[in-house]
Structures are given as C-alpha cells and as structure tokens.
Amino acid sequence: MKFIAVIYNYTLMYYEKILKILYYILLITLLYFIYKISIFFIEILVIYFLTIFFSIILKPIVDWLEKKYKLSTNFSSLIIIFLFFGIVITLFTILIPSLYYTLTEFAKTLQENLVALNNSLINIVNKYLSFLEVDIQSEQIIKNILNQINQNIPKITEKI
Secondary structure, three states, X not given: OHHHHHHHHHHHHHHHHHHHHHHHHHHHHHHHHHHHHHHHHHHHHHHHHXXXXXXXXXXXXXXXXXXXXXXXXXXXXXXXXXXXXXXXXXXXXXXXXXXXXXXXXXXXXXXXXXXXXXXXXXXXXXXXXHHHOOOOOHHXXXXXXXXXXXXXXXXXXXXX
C-alpha cells in the first residue's frame, strides 16, 4: 500500500511538470501564430496608425486656417493635403536621383578599394606565402562582390 502511495506521488509530481511544459509549449505556439498574423496585417495597421497620427497633427493647422482666413474645414484640409503631397513629390524628385548617383559613386569607390585590397593581398601572398605554393583566386572573389553590388544598386534605389 505504501508502495502505491509513493508511485502515486511521483506520478502526480511528473504530471504537474508535464502540464507546465505543455502550457509553455502552447503559449509559445500561440505567440508564434500571433507573430505570423501580425506580419500579415502589419501594413493595414501602419496605414491606420499613420492616419491617426496625421489627423492629430493636422487638426490644429486646419483650425488655424479656418479661424485666420475664414475657410471651410474641407477646403483647409484640401490645401494642407496638396501642400503635403507637393512637398513629398518635390523631395522624392530631388532625393532619388541624388541617392542613385551617390550609390553609383559608392560602388565605384568600393571597386577601386577592392582592387587596391586585391593588389595588396597578392603582394602579401607573393612576398610571405610563396613558399607554400597556395593559389588564391582573389580576383574572382572581388569580381563576384562587385557584380553583386552593381546588381543590387538599382534594387535598393527602387525599394527606397
């Protein structure tokens, strides 16, 4: 009888541990599903938060235009929206070509630096490691790096 009581106590103790483990597994699974769902809906949430943010910021400006120039709320809002989009479009027409030019200059500078690095690596190999007869294909590695950078510059600019 005592033996059965001991086994029952051990079983109960392990049962509680198993329940805790299952609880944590279910909690982690639930958090994972919430994370995956939030990634799906994040764009919609960003739009709502931006709308709320802009409405909070623009309300005092619309009220000021209403009082100062005796304009209607709709017309004041329309003026501010046109002004905002005009500024955004102007900035994008200035910034994107400048950014593209800067990235291409960066790629050229990086190419020159990688060629200099390649030359110094070849000198080091020739000077100090020539007795090992190791064939390092650093030129091919640098060409691959430069090709990847040159292929990604239009993609980066397009995403921006």
